[in-house]
Amino acid sequence: MIRVVLVDDQAMVRAGFRMILESEVDITVVGEAGDGREAIDVVARSAPHVVLMDVRMPVMDGIESTRQIVAAAGEARVLILTTFDLDD
Incomplete structure (x- = not known):
């Protein structure tokens, strides 16, 4: 079983990744964090x-x-994994 932690400040992004990843039989999401400090913990x-x-x-x-x-x-x-929406 592959254990995954999701780290993103947007709850909807984490929820989307969780849904996709947990549809696989050999992957489980074991934690989530909304910022980098929380991720370390x-x-x-x-x-x-x-x-x-x-x-x-x-x-x-x-x-x-x-x-x-x-x-x-x-x-x-x-x-x-990240996206940037910057005009410059």
Whole structure:
């Protein structure tokens, strides 16, 4: 079973990913976080195999959160998924 944590500041995005991922028999979502600081705590508690991480979030961005998760020497792999809607 592949254990996944979803990290995004938009609850609807997390819900969409959860729905898609949990339709697979070998994937389970073991946690969610709405910002990078919360992500570090959720990952420490849930020991996921994969973290789907947004970049732009309040409190702590996904880049710094990823740094800290990887530095903790856990087994989790971080996959950064993000969208930017900037005119410039």
